[in-house]
Amino acid sequence: MSQIDQSKIRNFCIVAHIDHGKSTLADRIIEQTGLLTSREMQAQVLDNMDLERERGITIKAQAVRTVYRAKDGEEYIFNLIDTPGHVDFNYEVSRSLAACDGAILVVDAAQGIEAQTLANVYLALDHDLDVFPVINKIDLPSAEPQRVIEEIEDVIGIEAQDAPLISAKNGIGIDEVLEQIVHKIPAPKGSPENPLQALIFDSVYDSYKGVIIFCRIMEGTVKKGTKILMMATGATEEVVEVGYFGAGQFIPCEELSAGMVGYITASIKNLKDTAVGDTVTDADRPCSEPLPGYKKVLSMVYCGVYPADGAKYPDLRDALEKLQLNDASLNYEPETSLALGFGFRCGFLGLLHLEIIQERLEREYNLDLVTTAPGVVYKVYKTNGECMELTNPSNLPDPSEIEYMEEPIVSAEIMVTSEFIGSIMELCQERRGRYLGMEYIEGTRALLKYELPLNEIIYDFFDALKSRSRGYASFDYDIKGYERSKLVKLDILINREEVDALSFIVHADSAYERGRKMCEKLKDEIPRHLFEIPIQAAVGGKIIARETVKAMRKDVLAKCYGGDISRKKKLLEKQKEGKKRMRQIGNVEIPQKAFMSVLKLDDRN
Amino acid sequence: MTETDLMLYLHIPFCRKKCNYCDFLSGPFSPEVRRGYLDALKTELRARCGAVRGKRVSSIFFGGGTPSLLEEEEISGLMEELRSAADILPDAEITIECNPGTANLEKLKVYREIGINRLSIGVQSADDEELTLLGRIHTWEDFLKVYRQAEAAGFTNINLDLMSALPGQTLTSWMNTLEKVLALTPQPVHLSVYSLILEEGTRFMEWEQQGKFCGRWALPSEELDREMAHETLVRLKAAGYHRYEISNFSKEGYECRHNCGYWKRREYLGLGLGAASLLGAERFDNERDIKRYMADPLEGRQSQKLTRREEMEETMFLGLRMVEGVSRKEFQDRFHVTLESTYGAVIEKNHRDGLLLSDEAGVRLTERGMDLSNYVMAQFLF
Numbered sequence: 001m002s003q004i005d006q007s008k009i010r011n012f013c014i015v016a017h018i019d020h021g022k023s024t025l026a027d028r029i030i031e032q033t034g035l036l037t038s039r040e041m042q043a044q045v046l047d048n049m050d051l052e053r054e055r056g057i058t059i060k061a062q063a064v065r066t067v068y069r070a071k072d073g074e075e076y077i078f079n080l081i082d083t084p085g086h087v088d089f090n091y092e093v094s095r096s097l098a099a100c101d102g103a104i105l106v107v108d109a110a111q112g113i114e115a116q117t118l119a120n121v122y123l124a125l126d127h128d129l130d131v132f133p134v135i136n137k138i139d140l141p142s143a144e145p146q147r148v149i150e151e152i153e154d155v156i157g158i159e160a161q162d163a164p165l166i167s168a169k170n171g172i173g174i175d176e177v178l179e180q181i182v183h184k185i186p187a188p189k190g191s192p193e194n195p196l197q198a199l200i201f202d203s204v205y206d207s208y209k210g211v212i213i214f215c216r217i218m219e220g221t222v223k224k225g226t227k228i229l230m231m232a233t234g235a236t237e238e239v240v241e242v243g244y245f246g247a248g249q250f251i252p253c254e255e256l257s258a259g260m261v262g263y264i265t266a267s268i269k270n271l272k273d274t275a276v277g278d279t280v281t282d283a284d285r286p287c288s289e290p291l292p293g294y295k296k297v298l299s300m301v302y303c304g305v306y307p308a309d310g311a312k313y314p315d316l317r318d319a320l321e322k323l324q325l326n327d328a329s330l331n332y333e334p335e336t337s338l339a340l341g342f343g344f345r346c347g348f349l350g351l352l353h354l355e356i357i358q359e360r361l362e363r364e365y366n367l368d369l370v371t372t373a374p375g376v377v378y379k380v381y382k383t384n385g386e387c388m389e390l391t392n393p394s395n396l397p398d399p400s401e402i403e404y405m406e407e408p409i410v411s412a413e414i415m416v417t418s419e420f421i422g423s424i425m426e427l428c429q430e431r432r433g434r435y436l437g438m439e440y441i442e443g444t445r446a447l448l449k450y451e452l453p454l455n456e457i458i459y460d461f462f463d464a465l466k467s468r469s470r471g472y473a474s475f476d477y478d479i480k481g482y483e484r485s486k487l488v489k490l491d492i493l494i495n496r497e498e499v500d501a502l503s504f505i506v507h508a509d510s511a512y513e514r515g516r517k518m519c520e521k522l523k524d525e526i527p528r529h530l531f532e533i534p535i536q537a538a539v540g541g542k543i544i545a546r547e548t549v550k551a552m553r554k555d556v557l558a559k560c561y562g563g564d565i566s567r568k569k570k571l572l573e574k575q576k577e578g579k580k581r582m583r584q585i586g587n588v589e590i591p592q593k594a595f596m597s598v599l600k601l602d603d604r605n
Numbered sequence: 606m607t608e609t610d611l612m613l614y615l616h617i618p619f620c621r622k623k624c625n626y627c628d629f630l631s632g633p634f635s636p637e638v639r640r641g642y643l644d645a646l647k648t649e650l651r652a653r654c655g656a657v658r659g660k661r662v663s664s665i666f667f668g669g670g671t672p673s674l675l676e677e678e679e680i681s682g683l684m685e686e687l688r689s690a691a692d693i694l695p696d697a698e699i700t701i702e703c704n705p706g707t708a709n710l711e712k713l714k715v716y717r718e719i720g721i722n723r724l725s726i727g728v729q730s731a732d733d734e735e736l737t738l739l740g741r742i743h744t745w746e747d748f749l750k751v752y753r754q755a756e757a758a759g760f761t762n763i764n765l766d767l768m769s770a771l772p773g774q775t776l777t778s779w780m781n782t783l784e785k786v787l788a789l790t791p792q793p794v795h796l797s798v799y800s801l802i803l804e805e806g807t808r809f810m811e812w813e814q815q816g817k818f819c820g821r822w823a824l825p826s827e828e829l830d831r832e833m834a835h836e837t838l839v840r841l842k843a844a845g846y847h848r849y850e851i852s853n854f855s856k857e858g859y860e861c862r863h864n865c866g867y868w869k870r871r872e873y874l875g876l877g878l879g880a881a882s883l884l885g886a887e888r889f890d891n892e893r894d895i896k897r898y899m900a901d902p903l904e905g906r907q908s909q910k911l912t913r914r915e916e917m918e919e920t921m922f923l924g925l926r927m928v929e930g931v932s933r934k935e936f937q938d939r940f941h942v943t944l945e946s947t948y949g950a951v952i953e954k955n956h957r958d959g960l961l962l963s964d965e966a967g968v969r970l971t972e973r974g975m976d977l978s979n980y981v982m983a984q985f986l987f
Contacts, residue, residue, distance in 0.1 A: 530958055530960075530980075550827075550828075553827040553830070553831045553976060554800070554827050554830055554831050554834075554976050554977070555976070555978065555979040555980045556800075556851060556976060556977070563614060563867045563873055563881045563882075564881045564890075565881065565888065565923065568922070569918070569919070571979070572922060572979060572982055572986055573986060575979060575983040576984070
């Protein structure tokens with residue numbers, strides 16, 4: 001199959017709000033295009049990491065190629081590019097969209113449009129994709145397809161009257177989706193004769209093949225032996241293999257030409273050389289300019305990651321190295337904490353990314369971790385004119401050296417049913433939100449627009465949002481930029497010793513409140529000792545809150561019954577085990593989960 | 606007591622009604638089950654005592670459950686069986702646990718006749734409201750009656766079990782119980798005073814989880830609990846009792862030999878449902894399911910051979926329960942290493958923290974160390 005008719009290719013993705021059925025529809029498309037038999041199907045073919053399956057979200061973009069024999073008798077090649085479904089991965093989403101010519105919008109027939117639906121659709125429209133809607137879950141008793149169709153037309157402004165009414169779960173209406181892919185999504189353009197211009201939308205590391213670049217060929221042709229140049233990073237290598245994506249496997253082919261989606265391997269050792277969004281061209285015959293939209297991915301959220309057992313530091317370093325091979329957006333550097341010993345300051349795209357990495361470290365590498373409270377990157381403008389980017393609160397210069405500080409701000413869109421507008425606005429207010437406006441989507445739902453400091457939403461905002469709207473609010477955000485803000489470092493002193501791992505940056509106005517809650521929380525987390533332990537919160541050396549862990553008065557077992565010594569010993573062993581999971585700070589033992597306690601300070605959860 | 610001595614424990618798992626705080630292996634059973642159980646117990650007794658022939662029995666303890674629930678002929682039948690199966694020393698301490706709601710003069714007289722010389726009466730409180738809360742089947746008045754009967758039957762060696770830190774208890778109400786006990790004539794020669802611990806699976810735990818222990822029925826704080834314990838110590842000392850173990854007080858010479866045996870790791874053979882034994886360096890735990898136990902009382906016994914280190918650990922955490930503590934010489938004679946070389950650092954640390962006293966004779970807990978005994982003992986585990 002050396003020559004593929006460009007007009008028979010359809011490159012598309014599926015966009016949806018979480019849980020609206022994107023992965024299930026992807027499975028049905030793959031299944032019904034006959035690439036796989038039902039027996040070969042795992043429940044969700046595209047999500048192949050355990051973690052993704054458990055969380056029901058897709059972490060890494062992936063692609064699959066299938067062949068569809070349409071009602072017109074022709075065979076079409078479908079390249080379905082899966083996009084991550086979370087705001088943390090917005091940039092990856094945008095690059096995946098750029099690799100497509102069209103998108104299927106999946107909307108839940110019962111829930112209708114959600115904030116994330118809107119964000120994803122606008123992102124797709126921004127990339128000039130042709131979007132057609134499908135209404136999923138029509139077999140639910142609460143389904144209201146006609147209402148949802150009208151909502152799509154009113155709110156998004158795209159034609160929805162002939163949207164397929166489907167149930168991806170039960171395989172209803174999939175034929176119609178396949179036909180619409182052929183008719184509503186345009187064939188790719190571009191000439192195989194032009195200089196090579198290919199967009200990297202993902203890359204993975206394989207220990208045999210090195211880096212595998214996932215790309216969409218916009219112009220030109222690439223094959224074995226082509227000397228390729230990554231235009232942003234400047235890396236060059238000779239192509240070893242090209243191919244396309246079977247379901248869960250790489251299938252080599254002769255060449256990839258304009259309009260095709262596939263992979264390239266070229267003995268590249270470092271994932272950093274193949275940044276998502278970069279343009280691959282022919283080093284000997286380069287294109288005149290790179291594709292638009294490339295940007296360097298920046299870490300938005302930082303936290304300290306330490307091994308619970310100090311001796312496991314080398315294991316943690318190895319694990320991070322390996323994870324980074326497959327996740328270029330993770331970065332880390334060694335740091336030491338007086339409280340926690342040797343560890344790493346790690347940067348993540350967002351809190352979900354952080355949680356995923358943390359879970360993978362614990363699960364796949366069997367590490368027991370202590371993580372410190374996540375923080376954002378602050379800009380510290382010093383009196384000497386320097387500007388430093390602060391990722392670790394412990395490195396904050398002396399207040400006398402600080403001219404002013406800036407913090408990152410996001411634009412947030414929150415979709416909520418009208419009964420909860422009040423409580424959600426209250427929440428945004430508490431989190432220092434700046435109200436921008438509100439639009440009614442239909443009678444009972446509204447889209448609230450706010451600007452919020454990123455550091456107010458990285459902890460528990462999402463949980464708070466859900467709990468204050470009984471799960472109905474949905475939320476999406478975009479980084480807007482930096483703004484000057486009155487920030488202070490809140491220090492925690494345990495038994496009069498400052499515990500660096502518990503310090504965090506907070507807005508001056510909420511310092512007292514946060515300090516008080518933090519002390520209360522720690523008081524519950526720290527077990528009684530032989531002596532009384534004061535827990536204090538301080539700003540710039542001034543104590544603003546205090547709690548006391550009273551001295552242990554009693555730790556004694558009752559009756560030693562009938563000589564049942566084994567039972568008594570088990571109790572003592574349990575006690576001893578508990579101690580092992582503590583961190584010694586000065587002469588105080590602190591349970592590891594205390595370091596995470598700052599994460600859950602919202603009273604109303 | 607010598608190396609070849611043996612202690613016997615017999616478990617009588619029957620109660621008229623389960624107490625609200627109790628998580629022991631016990632409960633109400635039908636008379637048929639009771640008869641079947643006693644037959645099984647005798648079968649086990651014959652077989653196991655046969656296996657330890659040559660050892661002389663220095664103490665016997667009928668524990669429960671409620672051993673005083675047994676009819677006169679049932680308890681004397683058991684005793685007869687014991688006398689024919691085991692070599693019981695003439696001065697052996699023979700104790701029976703006794704619930705004031707189930708004992709009477711006839712029973713107490715029989716106990717004396719068959720050689721039982723020590724009574725352990727579970728009175729728990731002198732306050733009828735507290736007794737109801739605990740789920741006890743008797744009043745303070747019931748107890749007084751039994752106490753007089755015990756004296757009439759000729760018992761002089763009597764222990765009373767008391768519980769402090771009960772829901773709703775104040776220092777005053779607790780001291781009131783204590784004063785009523787001390788006003789008895791004659792004064793009991795032995796007192797076991799435990800502060801309440803909520804155990805899994807009890808109604809008390811259930812109530813606590815349902816938040817029922819609040820307001821007037823609030824559980825005493827750790828601070829109040831210890832205040833009660835310390836006042837108890839002072840008051841009992843003044844009344845002529847000495848503390849010889851964390852929770853046990855006695856008049857001079859009336860320490861419970863059986864319980865001291867547990868703490869000194871003497872050999873003991875436990876008979877009956879779920880009973881534990883220590884024989885040589887091996888611990889045993891009997892079957893805990895009553896149906897299975899009755900089907901074959903010799904089946905289902907778990908055993909664990911203790912390593913040398915485990916024996917050391919036990920020596921420490923059991924020995925430290927006693928006020929006299931652990932003797933350096935005995936430790937060295939037993940393990941052929943010094944206490945210092947094994948536990949030097951732990952002893953030093955706890956000495957510094959004021960929890961342990963250490964001198965040439967040995968190590969023992971301070972009063973504070975007794976309050977925090979678990980904290981100290983856990984550190985003696987390897």
